[in-house]
Amino acid sequence: MGKEWGELSADEKQEALFQRWLSPKDPQGNDLGFQSPEAEKGYEERITRIKDAIQLKKSPDRVPALPLPSMFPAFYSGMTVEEVMYDYDKCYAAWKKFVLDFDPDGHMGCAGPGPGKFFEILDYKLYAWPGHGVSPQHSYQCLEGEYMKADEYDALIQDPSGFFSNVYLPRVFGALEPFQMLPLLPGILEMYGVAFNFIPYGLPPVQGALNALMEAGGEALKWVGAVGGFDGEMATLGYPNILAGFTKAPFDTIADTLRGTKGAMLDLYRRPEKLLEAMDAVTPLMIKMGVGAAMMNGKPLIFIPLHKGADGFLSDEQFKTFYWPTLRKVMMGLIEAGCVPFPVAEGGYNSRLEVIQDLPKGRTLWMFDQTDMARAKEVLGDTACILGNVPLDLLSVGTPEQVRDYVKKLIDAAGKGGGFILGNGAFFDDIKAENLKAMMEAGREYGAYR
Amino acid sequence: MSKKLIDAIADMKEQEALKLAKEMVEGGSDPAEILGAAREAMGIVGRRYEEGTYFLPELMLAGVMLNEIAEIVKPELAKSPDVKRHGKVLVGTVEGDIHDIGKDIVVFMLDVNGFDVLDLGVDVPPQKFVEAMKDFQPQVVGLSGFLTLAFDAMKDTVDAMKKAGLRDKVKIMIGGGQISDEIRTYTGADAYGKDAMAGVSLAKEWVGAK
Numbered sequence: 001m002g003k004e005w006g007e008l009s010a011d012e013k014q015e016a017l018f019q020r021w022l023s024p025k026d027p028q029g030n031d032l033g034f035q036s037p038e039a040e041k042g043y044e045e046r047i048t049r050i051k052d053a054i055q056l057k058k059s060p061d062r063v064p065a066l067p068l069p070s071m072f073p074a075f076y077s078g079m080t081v082e083e084v085m086y087d088y089d090k091c092y093a094a095w096k097k098f099v100l101d102f103d104p105d106g107h108m109g110c111a112g113p114g115p116g117k118f119f120e121i122l123d124y125k126l127y128a129w130p131g132h133g134v135s136p137q138h139s140y141q142c143l144e145g146e147y148m149k150a151d152e153y154d155a156l157i158q159d160p161s162g163f164f165s166n167v168y169l170p171r172v173f174g175a176l177e178p179f180q181m182l183p184l185l186p187g188i189l190e191m192y193g194v195a196f197n198f199i200p201y202g203l204p205p206v207q208g209a210l211n212a213l214m215e216a217g218g219e220a221l222k223w224v225g226a227v228g229g230f231d232g233e234m235a236t237l238g239y240p241n242i243l244a245g246f247t248k249a250p251f252d253t254i255a256d257t258l259r260g261t262k263g264a265m266l267d268l269y270r271r272p273e274k275l276l277e278a279m280d281a282v283t284p285l286m287i288k289m290g291v292g293a294a295m296m297n298g299k300p301l302i303f304i305p306l307h308k309g310a311d312g313f314l315s316d317e318q319f320k321t322f323y324w325p326t327l328r329k330v331m332m333g334l335i336e337a338g339c340v341p342f343p344v345a346e347g348g349y350n351s352r353l354e355v356i357q358d359l360p361k362g363r364t365l366w367m368f369d370q371t372d373m374a375r376a377k378e379v380l381g382d383t384a385c386i387l388g389n390v391p392l393d394l395l396s397v398g399t400p401e402q403v404r405d406y407v408k409k410l411i412d413a414a415g416k417g418g419g420f421i422l423g424n425g426a427f428f429d430d431i432k433a434e435n436l437k438a439m440m441e442a443g444r445e446y447g448a449y450r
Numbered sequence: 451m452s453k454k455l456i457d458a459i460a461d462m463k464e465q466e467a468l469k470l471a472k473e474m475v476e477g478g479s480d481p482a483e484i485l486g487a488a489r490e491a492m493g494i495v496g497r498r499y500e501e502g503t504y505f506l507p508e509l510m511l512a513g514v515m516l517n518e519i520a521e522i523v524k525p526e527l528a529k530s531p532d533v534k535r536h537g538k539v540l541v542g543t544v545e546g547d548i549h550d551i552g553k554d555i556v557v558f559m560l561d562v563n564g565f566d567v568l569d570l571g572v573d574v575p576p577q578k579f580v581e582a583m584k585d586f587q588p589q590v591v592g593l594s595g596f597l598t599l600a601f602d603a604m605k606d607t608v609d610a611m612k613k614a615g616l617r618d619k620v621k622i623m624i625g626g627g628q629i630s631d632e633i634r635t636y637t638g639a640d641a642y643g644k645d646a647m648a649g650v651s652l653a654k655e656w657v658g659a660k
Contacts, residue, residue, distance in 0.1 A: 128548060134573075138546045138599055261551055265507040266514060269462055308506075312645065315505045347627075392598050393630040426628065429598050 013338025014300055014363065017244075018051050021299035024235045035236045042238030046105040050242065052418060054340055054385045056362040059418030063411055063447030064105040065440055066242065066387065068367075070112065070427035071139045072436075073098035080137045082130035085116035088226030095230065099239050102440055105421075106242035108303075110230045114140075115223035121216045123174030126257055139429055147171055148258040150267065153274035156258070157281045159184075168258070175212035178205035244339070245293020246303040247286045250279035250326035255308045264308070268322060279326040287333030290341075300340040301365065304330070310347035311370075316355075324355055335363045345369060346426045353379040369425035374413035381419055389425035390439050396431045400438035407442035415447060422447060451479065452487035459491035459515050460498075462508055471519045481523045488519045489562075496562035500647050506551070509558055535566040537657035540588040542570030542579060543626075544603035549596035552626050552646075556592060559646040565590075565653060576603075576610035583616050590653045591620050593639065596627035604637040612638075621656040623649055 008016065022044060024032040034040035045061070052060035074084040077094035084091040095110035119129060126147065127133075129140035147168065148156060156163045162184055170179040183197040200206045231241040248256070254275065255264030267275045290302040308314070309323035331341040344367040349356070353376060356366070361383045368376055368388040376386050394406060407422065414420045422443040451474055458467035474484050495512040498504040539560050543553050550572050560567045568586045570578060579591065591611075593604050604624055611617040622639040625648070634642040643649035653659075 134548070135546055139597065141548050141597075143548070144550070261506075262510050265510045268507045269464065269511050313506050315503070318505065318507065391630070392628040393601075393633050396598050396601055396628075397632050397636040430602075431598065 008338070010336050010338060010360075010363075014055075014335075014340065015338075017294060017298065017300040017338045018047070021240065022047050024232075024240075025298075026232065032232070032235055034238070039236060039238035043235060043240060046238065047240050049105055050421065053421050054362065054365050056382075056385065056419050059449040062449060063415050063420055063422050063443055065422040065443040065447070066106055067102055067104050067436055067440065068108060068423055068427055069098065069429075071429045072431060073110075074113070075430045076101075076433055080130065081113065081139050082116070082136035084113045085130060085140075088115065088223050092227050092230055096234070099234055100237070102436060104239070104440070106240050107234060108243050109241045110227050115219055118216050118219040118223065121212055121219055122176060124172065125174055126172045142257065144260045144262070146260050146263045148254075148263075150259070150263065150271070153271065153278050157274070157277050160281050160285055172257075175216075176209050178203075178209040181206055242299075242301050243303050243342075244297040244299045244301055245290055246305070247290035247293075247330060247334070249304060249306055249309065249323065249343075250282050250286055250330065251309060251323045252305075252307045253282050253286065254278055261308060268318065272322075275322065279322075283326050283329050283333075286330045287337075290330070290334045290339055291337040294334075294337065294339045300338060301342045302334055302339045304341055304343040306343050306345045309352065310345065310349060311351050312348070316351060319352060320355060324352075328358065331359060331364065335360060340365055342367065345371065350375065356380070357383060359383055365421070367423065373410055377414040377416070377420070381417075385419045385421060386414060387421040387423045390423070391425050392428050392431065395424060395428060395435045395439070398432075398435060400434050403435045403438040404442040407439055408446045411443070411446045418449065451477075452483055455484065455487045456491045456494070459488060459512065459519075460494040462511055464511065464515055464518075467515055468518055468522065471522045475522055484519065484523050488516050492516060492558075492562045496559055499559070506555070509555060513554075513558060534564070536564045536654065536659035537590065538566045538568070538586060538588040539590040539592055539653055540568050540570065540579070540582055540586055540620075541592040541594065542574035542582075543572040543594045543596075544600050544607055545573055545575045546603050547595045547597050547600045548572040549594075549626070552596065553592075553594035555646045556594065556625065556643075556649045559650050560592075560653060563650045563654070564659070576607040579607050580610050580614045580616065583611065583614075583620065588620060589657050591622045592643075592649060592653075593622065593624045593637075594626045595624070595629065598628055600626065600629075601633050601636060604633070604639065608638040621652070623652045625649055 026032050034043065049060040049064040052058055053064050071081050073094040074081055077097055079090055079094055084094055091110055091113050099107050116129060127140045127142055130136045130138060134141060152167065155167065166180065166182060166184065170177045181200040183200065187197045188194050234241065255261055259267060264275065294300055294302060309319055314323060334341045340363060342365045346369045348370040349368060350371050357379055364384045366380065366384055366386050368386060371389065373386065373389055380386060390403065390406060394403060411422065451470065455467060455470045455474065458470055471484055492512060495504060495508060499509060541553060541557055543550060557567050557569050568582060570582055583591065593607055595604055608622060623641050623643050624634060624637060624639045625643040629642050631642055641652050643652055
């Protein structure tokens with residue numbers, strides 16, 4: 001351990017992050033106390049299995065299996081999405097039952113539903129959630145819109161953080177709208193005039209927003225008090241949380257919740273230079289977001305949900321010009337810091353495989369949905385680990401027999417020699433539990449490397 | 451002039467297209483000719499999408515250009531020229547789901563392929579589909595959904611049509627995110643379309659259009 005962090009190679013950093021993940025601590029910083037020797041062994045085996053699959057140095061003992069749900073744990077426990085968003089203890093219980101019943105090689109924590117009350121306090125505009133635009137049994141869904149206007153590219157490019165705090169934040173949280181009145185901080189450089197900057201804080205609307213902010217902070221704290229112990233308890237039982245944090249592809253950063261899909265797609269023709277510049281401007285922030293989370297949580301996997309670059313959204317040329325260059329930069333930034341980018345390509349990525357192959361070996365984990373896994377293995381098999389892709393229609397209305405059959409064929413096609421993790425294709429809500437059971441059992445049965 | 455306008459729109463030259471449309475209005479061109487040209491260009495855009503040379507950015511920009519040109523022409527003409535239509539298609543994203551990108555592509559493609567389309571939007575309850583069927587009298591209904599939770603909503607919508615005694619009057623196609631033929635069976639729809647082109651083919655087949 002002689003070398004300083006900055007002196008380590010990307011390889012050594014990745015190894016160090018895996019080692020930190022393998023040596024969990026309790027909140028006091030002591031070695032985590034496992035509930036049984038089997039749990040301790042299981043914890044190590046699960047991470048090692050995932051690590052071997054990702055690094056491509058040797059095959060794991062068997063194909064790791066990661067069922068990655070959206071709101072399924074709520075349905076499985078007979079709860080509505082609204083209940084798990086508003087009753088944090090129920091959320092904890094449902095997600096715990098999910099992990100214990102399906103015995104996965106890792107989980108994604110129970111923060112997915114988030115604190116409903118918190119969104120209410122801040123009057124969140126970006127998403128509809130149960131009771132606020134969707135019914136109690138539905139998951140939250142993004143409300144497409146132009147949360148950044150077409151003429152605001154320069155503001156974002158010149159000062160991304162300033163744009164997020166002074167323009168975007170007051171726009172996506174209704175209760176924080178008065179923050180539009182707050183000054184830009186370079187105004188505090190000198191004593192002369194500095195007090196002018198603080199006048200808005202004395203005004204009733206801003207003070208109201210500050211109160212809402214404090215109330216929201218209190219609610220977030222209450223939520224984390226209820227669900228924050230989840231990963232620790234699951235670890236003591238042998239189940240690691242696989243995620244250190246998340247980041248985004250710069251194109252999606254713009255096209256999901258800044259300009260919206262339509263806004264960004266039009267910009268591609270109307271102001272392509274600004275779009276490219278803006279993606280360059282947010283790229284370092286996207287790297288920092290992922291690396292920061294990996295350092296804080298002491299593990300390597302950074303989730304990157306991919307949206308607007310799937311088959312059918314953009315042409316090959318547009319993908320190569322607008323989507324891939326900055327996504328690759330983000331992934332390389334993560335890789336150089338020792339992280340394992342975990343891009344999740346919902347929809348199809350069949351036309352993108354040759355392009356995304358251009359990454360160093362053993363550093364990424366791609367989750368695929370409607371992508372041909374045999375082809376993905378063929379094209380990416382030498383460089384990246386692939387995860388997927390049991391289809392949600394099959395898990396929803398198929399039979400356990402059909403699922404077993406699919407898993408067997410999938411492992412035959414994509415499991416050869418390691419570098420494969422069994423999972424669902426996309427995050428799932430209300431599927432049949434017996435089908436998920438069948439997926440896990442078939443993984444054990446057909447996934448052994450002997 | 452209208453040939454140049456068609457090319458400008460079809461080749462995604464927005465500024466040029468708008469300039470040409472304005473010049474044509476000022477030069478006294480027949481508004482019906484201008485809108486006819488715009489529609490013809492939409493057909494080309496649709497074909498290029500089918501061929502795989504155009505994607506979402508082009509469809510979205512084409513839709514915007516069509517609206518912009520209609521705005522320019524509007525003072526001259528209250529409504530667009532009547533084009534011969536193959537039949538009527540009722541479309542919407544089912545209850546509980548607010549995704550519209552895929553649905554909008556289908557609507558665009560049905561429209562450029564000569565269908566009269568009524569788009570009910572997103573999060574459409576079964577009853578609203580039923581009522582619209584009574585008023586609009588479509589031959590085809592298209593149900594869209596992105597979430598897995600849409601499977602049940604689609605089934606409920608088809609069931610509501612049965613209950614209202616309207617099921618046999620229409621052909622129902624479904625599509626979106628995770629939809630497959632298994633889901634088609636589950637919901638009781640007549641067919642599923644893998645993409646917008648498949649949706650157009652189904653609709654054409656059902657109304658007997660070439």
